[in-house]
Structures are given as structure tokens and as C-alpha cells.
Amino acid sequence: MTDFFNGIPQVRYEGPQSQSDFAFRHYNPDEVVLGKRMEDHLRFAVAYWHSFAWPGGDPFGGQTFERPWFGDTMQHARRKADVAFEMFEILGAPFFCFHDADVRPEAASFAESTRNLEEIVEYFAAKMERQKTRLLWGTANLFSHRRYMSGAATNPDPEVFAYAAATVKTCMDATMKLGGANYVLWGGREGYETLLNTDLGREAEQMGRFLQMVVEYKHKIGFKGAILIEPKPQEPSKHQYDYDVATVYGFLRRFGLEAEVKVNIEQGHAILAGHSFEHEIALAASLGIFGSIDMNRNDYQSGWDTDQFPNNVPETAMAYYEVLRAGGFGSGGTNFDAKIRRQSLDPADLILAHVGAMDVCARALKAAAAMLEGDALEAARRARYAGWDAPAAKAMLKSGTLESIHARVLAEGLNPVPRSGRQERLENLWNRVL
Numbered sequence: 001m002t003d004f005f006n007g008i009p010q011v012r013y014e015g016p017q018s019q020s021d022f023a024f025r026h027y028n029p030d031e032v033v034l035g036k037r038m039e040d041h042l043r044f045a046v047a048y049w050h051s052f053a054w055p056g057g058d059p060f061g062g063q064t065f066e067r068p069w070f071g072d073t074m075q076h077a078r079r080k081a082d083v084a085f086e087m088f089e090i091l092g093a094p095f096f097c098f099h100d101a102d103v104r105p106e107a108a109s110f111a112e113s114t115r116n117l118e119e120i121v122e123y124f125a126a127k128m129e130r131q132k133t134r135l136l137w138g139t140a141n142l143f144s145h146r147r148y149m150s151g152a153a154t155n156p157d158p159e160v161f162a163y164a165a166a167t168v169k170t171c172m173d174a175t176m177k178l179g180g181a182n183y184v185l186w187g188g189r190e191g192y193e194t195l196l197n198t199d200l201g202r203e204a205e206q207m208g209r210f211l212q213m214v215v216e217y218k219h220k221i222g223f224k225g226a227i228l229i230e231p232k233p234q235e236p237s238k239h240q241y242d243y244d245v246a247t248v249y250g251f252l253r254r255f256g257l258e259a260e261v262k263v264n265i266e267q268g269h270a271i272l273a274g275h276s277f278e279h280e281i282a283l284a285a286s287l288g289i290f291g292s293i294d295m296n297r298n299d300y301q302s303g304w305d306t307d308q309f310p311n312n313v314p315e316t317a318m319a320y321y322e323v324l325r326a327g328g329f330g331s332g333g334t335n336f337d338a339k340i341r342r343q344s345l346d347p348a349d350l351i352l353a354h355v356g357a358m359d360v361c362a363r364a365l366k367a368a369a370a371m372l373e374g375d376a377l378e379a380a381r382r383a384r385y386a387g388w389d390a391p392a393a394k395a396m397l398k399s400g401t402l403e404s405i406h407a408r409v410l411a412e413g414l415n416p417v418p419r420s421g422r423q424e425r426l427e428n429l430w431n432r433v434l
């Protein structure tokens with residue numbers, strides 16, 4: 001035991017009447033919602049990077065957090081792991097996620113950095129034998145080190161491509177070793193700063209081949225989890241190639257990977273791309289590539305990824321509604337890709353951020369489930385498209401031509417009557433379940 005969270009009790013469900021800060025009011029892991037335990041629906045994960053590796057800096061000032069594990073020795077890395085697993089236990093978090101760079105010190109050579117990673121993976125594995133927390137996904141940090149400033153797979157220097165590919169191999173090995181449910185690739189620097197020095201076509205070819213290698217290796221080692229791409233339109237690159245779900249899908253089709261790779265959708269990234277979170281989830285589901293979510297919230301006034309913990313139940317409910325309509329998470333889950341604010345210095349702040357976020361998600365899930373169960377929205381949607389169930393309408397799509405349709409419109413004297421979309425009624429239905 002470390003003394004970092006000294007005195008903070010294990011957080012349990014106490015219900016809405018609880019007087020304690022360290023209690024769940026809505027997240028009740030064993031409560032059954034739509035035939036499934038809440039914990040199995042939501043599949044919460046803690047993000048190692050925000051809670052344990054981020055020093056609290058912003059563009060105008062450096063580190064605000066003073067953590068006993070900040071330092072670049074293996075001893076620091078082990079102490080960080082001790083605290084991280086204590087927090088998973090306090091929260092009853094079923095999963096966590098990490099990048100290589102979050103958990104091990106970077107060393108002078110690739111081989112030594114890999115040894116550091118392997119050592120920490122052993123350390124995690126031993127803890128995971130005693131604790132129930134599992135790995136939702138692992139990933140490689142291919143964006144922080146200066147070698148990646150011009151991209152990883154899309155770098156103009158083939159040696160950087162090679163370094164990135166070798167790094168992904170080690171991170172996939174680590175994920176496999178820990179029984180990870182997925183492997184994520186977020187292309188932080190896979191984009192460009194200026195077209196003046198960039199060959200777009202060549203970079204896309206490199207990125208496509210890189211992803212094919214990832215899929216080939218997954219099959220080689222028998223990794224059963226899903227490979228997930230995390231779309232984001234910009235930041236840190238001015239323009240990132242994995243702009244949004246639609247762009248990623250086109251990219252996957254181009255390289256023959258649409259049946260192999262899914263997406264990890266983040267709330268803040270959807271907003272940056274000019275979409276809503278639920279739009280991105282619904283689109284991915286309709287394309288058969290929905291995998292997992294990074295749950296957070298963006299500040300709507302600032303144009304960057306503020307990675308705040310979610311606290312807007314109505315918005316979150318719309319997202320979970322689409323998750324439920326998609327059939328729920330398969331191997332995916334709800335990763336809190338979110339950080340406390342840089343003034344939130346106390347250990348308790350880390351816990352309370354997650355407690356609040358888990359309750360927000362639980363309320364949202366319950367509202368979404370009530371909406372789906374009540375069927376009001378789905379009934380209205382079915383009624384709206386009911387005309388397409390008629391044999392003539394089906395035949396038109398299947399075998400109609402512009403000429404045959406033209407003839408029918410004339411023969412039947414078609415004159416369609418506009419019907420209300422009933423948006424306000426549907427919005428009112430939502431408010432009743434929130």
C-alpha cells in the first residue's frame with residue numbers, strides 16, 4: 001500500500017440520498033438494465049496518461065502537480081503503478097488503458113525502452129492476478145517524442161516509420177500479454193502543418209501500409225481483440241488524416257481493412273470535427289465499424305481538446321442511446337480520456353472526478369435504456385419510413401431506373417404530400433426520460 005490516497009474509502013453505490021462525496025448515487029454495478037448488469041454495459045476504463053502521467057501544464061505554465069512518482073527511473077514507474085492500481089480498486093474500475101510512454105521511462109535505446117516496458121508489464125500482470133481490473137486497450141505513444149514531430153507512419157523519413165512500426169509491435173505484444181480487449185491507434189501526428197512541404201498522397205500510402213502491417217501482426221500472434229482507429233480532425237497537427245468516422249471509413253475501404261478495423265470515438269474529437277458525439281457513434285454503427293468510446297467533454301468556446309470529465313447528462317444520454325441501438329459495446333467500453341483541471345491538486349480530486357463521471361454515465365445509460373424500452377422514438381422513426389416497406393417502394397430501389405420511375409410518376413399522377421418531422425415532440429419525449 002502507498003499512502004497517496006490515505007483515508008479515502010472504497011467507493012460504493014449508496015443511492016441518490018447519500019451524504020458522502022465518496023459514493024455512487026447512480027452507478028450501481030450489479031443493477032440490471034435491459035437485461036445486463038450496469039458494469040457490463042458501461043465497461044468503464046481509467047486512462048493512465050491523464051491521471052498518472054500528466055503534470056498539469058498548459059501553454060502558459062508548467063507542472064502544477066507534485067506526485068511522488070514523477071521521475072524517470074523504474075522505481076518511479078513502479079510507484080506510479082502502485083498508486084494507479086490502488087485508484088482502480090477504490091473506484092472499482094473494471095478496466096484501464098495506457099500508452100507505453102505513460103508507464104515506463106524512455107531509455108537511451110529502443111532495446112532498453114522495450115525492456116523497461118516489458119518489466120512494467122510483468123509488474124502489471126502480477127497486480128492483475130490479485131485485482132479484477134482488466135485492460136480495455138493498449139496503445140503506443142507515437143506523438144510526444146521529438147522524433148515524431150513530422151509524423152510516425154506518415155513521416156518523410158523511413159527510419160521514423162521503422163521506429164514507429166517496431167514500437168507498435170512491442171505495444172501489441174504488451175497488450176496481448178495483459179489480455180487486452182482492444183488495441184488502439186490514434187494518429188496524433190499523422191497529418192501535416194503545411195502543404196508547402198507535404199506529399200499528401202505518399203503519406204496516405206505509408207499510413208495504409210502501416211495499418212495493414214498492424215492487422216497482419218494481430219493475426220500472426222492470434223490477438224483476439226479489435227484494432228481501433230481513433231479519429232480526430234486536428235490538434236496537434238493542423239490537419240489530421242483520420243479526420244472523423246466518415247474519413248476513416250473511406251481510408252479503411254481504400255486499403256481493404258473495413259472488416260478488420262473499427263473506431264474508438266471520442267466526444268471532444270467529434271465536437272472538433274463539427275459533429276455531435278452521437279452522430280459519430282450512429283454513423284460508425286451504420287457502417288459496421290463501431291468499437292469503443294473515449295468519454296470526455298470539450299469546452300464549447302475553446303477550439304481545442306480540453307478533455308474534461310463528462311457532466312452533461314442529456315448529451316451523454318444521446319450518446320449511450322446510439323451505443324444501445326448499436327447493440328452495445330462488444331469488446332469496447334467507456335474510457336475516461338479526461339483529466340482533472342490543473343488547479344485540482346489533491347488526490348481526492350482524482351477520485352471525485354471519476355466518481356462524478358461514472359454517475360453521469362450511469363444516469364445517461366438509464367435514461368437511454370428507458371427511451372429504448374419505451375420504444376416511443378423508435379416507433380416514430382419506423383412510422384416515418386413506413387412508406388419504404390411497401391412492395392412498390394422496395395421494387396423501385398431494387399430494379400427501378402430513372403425512366404421506369406418517370407413513367408410511373410406520370411401514370412399514377414404522383415404528388416407527394418409533405419409530413420411533419422415532429423422534432424419538437426421527439427425532443428419533449430427525451431426530456432421525459434432524463
Ligand code: XLS
Pocket residue numbers: 099139184186230232266294305337
Ligand atoms: C488525444 C487522444 C489520445 C488517445 C490515445 O487527443 O484522445 O488520448 O485517446 O492515444
Ligand code: NI
Pocket residue numbers: 186230266294337
Ligand atoms: Ni482519446
Ligand code: NI
Pocket residue numbers: 266268269305307337
Ligand atoms: Ni483526445
